[in-house]
Amino acid sequence: MNQHISLAPFASLPEQSKGRCFPEPESATRSCHQRDRDRIIHSAAFRRLQYKTQVFVNHEGDFFRTRLTHSLEVAQIARTACRYLNLNQELAESLALAHDLGHPPFGHAGEDALDEALAPYGGFDHNAQSLRVVSELEQRYAEFDGLNLTWECVEGVVKHNGPLLGSKVLNPKPVPQAILDYNENVMDLDLENYSSLEAQIAALSDDIAYNNHDIDDALRAEIIRIDDLSDIPVVGETFAQVAKQYPGLDESRLIYEAVRRLIGDMVNDLLQETQQRIKDASPKDIDDIRHSNGPIASFSERIQKCDRELKAFMFENVYRHYKINRMTSKARRVVQNLFTLFMAEPNCLPTEWYKLTDGKPSERTAKVVADYIAGITDRYALDEHARLFDVQARNS
Structure with missing residues (x-):
């Protein structure tokens, strides 16, 4: 399909894709x-992201954002x-939608x-887990495990934050x-160089959004107040400008208007700085793009x-607030308890998962347990914990 005609020459052109691990007809x-x-x-x-925490546990309120x-x-x-930059929107969108699949x-x-529980086995990394999700753990297709994504998409999932090896790190x-x-063993992802400009844009879009x-x-959630933000560059100024322009505005609308402007300001800054870097790098x-000495997509200073x-x-003030600390303390205990029990007694895993283990504590079993826990939602983890540790809970 000739959909690249209007794209910049340095964009990820679909017809120049390096292909998929398992060849498929276009x-x-x-x-x-x-x-x-x-x-x-x-x-x-992707569906399970609906019930995975962003900052506030999903069941604490329907209004708060989730990973989805x-x-x-x-x-x-x-x-x-x-x-705006004439880049491949579909690739950038794919990377944005996939970037949290491993959380x-x-x-x-x-x-x-x-990560703490898996320390003896190499630890846990959500980017690596995202790779496992799209390359192995999703089992939907008749001819292959994973989603069989293009090289460009897998590359962006793995190194959207920059090179992983070599002097550029x-x-x-x-x-x-x-x-x-x-x-x-599968695909050479060129770990010593930068990813596509679309992947770089997706990574900075993540920063803007969260x-x-x-x-x-x-x-x-009333963990902070608007006045608390006053000394933060750009942020405090934006809230002050909205309050001055609309005196007496309902606080809920003031928050929305200020956040809307902040997003717009950051997006415009990203576009202007990236355009200048494109001009300088030619x-x-x-x-x-991949062999440049630094990222092309960037914010201004x-x-x-x-x-x-x-x-x-x-x-x-937020991520270490006592209300968040209480939630994260419970969350850590739930995950730690589940990991410890499944490692000691892997036969407590669902049958299809137990069959993948050694049937005893081992590196292989730890990998399976990590895949199982990483794949479940907040709600399911709490239910699973109750089923396993509450002697009166029904095991259904």
């Missing part, structure tokens, strides 16, 4: 990256940016608990073994400073 009606997007949307892992609504918001921002229940609390840290094994929507949720094709100070503020 669709007569959709580009290869449209098919990636559609497969992600129809996956079980967050992913949809990231996709909207990424599509908008890529449309376990209870958000970062669940991830930290699994700013903060070197061990690369999860699952990614190294996939890179060596920064602003976590502010929104935290204000509405990339002729996507290889020039003004928004980077805002991002740093906002993250520090949110970490101190």
Whole structure:
């Protein structure tokens, strides 16, 4: 399909895709990256994001964002940016929708608990788990495990935050073994270089979405007040401007108007800074993007400073608030208890999962237990914990 005509020469052009692990006939009606997007949307892992924590546990209120609504918001921002820059919207959307597929229940609390429990076996990393979801754990198709996504989509899932190996890595840290094994035995993902511009845009769209929507949720949960934001660059100024322009405006509308403007400001900044970097780098094709010495998509220093100070503020005042601490404490205990029990007694796993273990504590069993726990939702994890640890709970 000749859908790349209006795309920039350095975009990820569908007809130049490096293909899939398992070759398939091309669709007569959709580009290869449209098919990636559609497969992600129809996956079980994507549906389960509806009941996985963003910041607030899902059952605490229907209004708060979940991993699913967050992913949809990231996709909207990424599509908008890529449309303006003449990039591949479908690839960026696929990456936005897939970027959280590997997150376990209870958000970062669940991830930290699994990482600690799996320390003797290499730890837990949600990006590596996302790779496992799309390459192995989704079992829907007759001819292959996983979703058989294109090389460009898998590459973006793995390294949307930048190179993982080599001299271009700013903060070197061990690369999860699952990614190294996939890179060596299945697809060479060029781990020493940058990903596509679409993947870079999706990663920054994630920052825009969660920064602003976590502010929104935290204000509405009354964990912070608008006045608390006054000293944060850009953020405090935006709330002050809205309050001045609309004196007496209902607080709920004030929050929405300010958050809306903040998102718009950050998106416009991303577009302007990225356009300037494209102009400076003069990339002729996507290889020039991948082999550049730094990211092409970026915020300006003004928004980077805002991002740093906002993250520090949110970490101190929201993510470590006592109400969140109580929730994360319970979440860690639930995940730790489930992991410990399943490792000691893998026959307590559902039969189809138990058959994948060694039947005893081992590295293989730990991997299966991690896959099982990472795949369940907040609600199911709580129910499973009750079934296993409450002697009066019905085991159904």
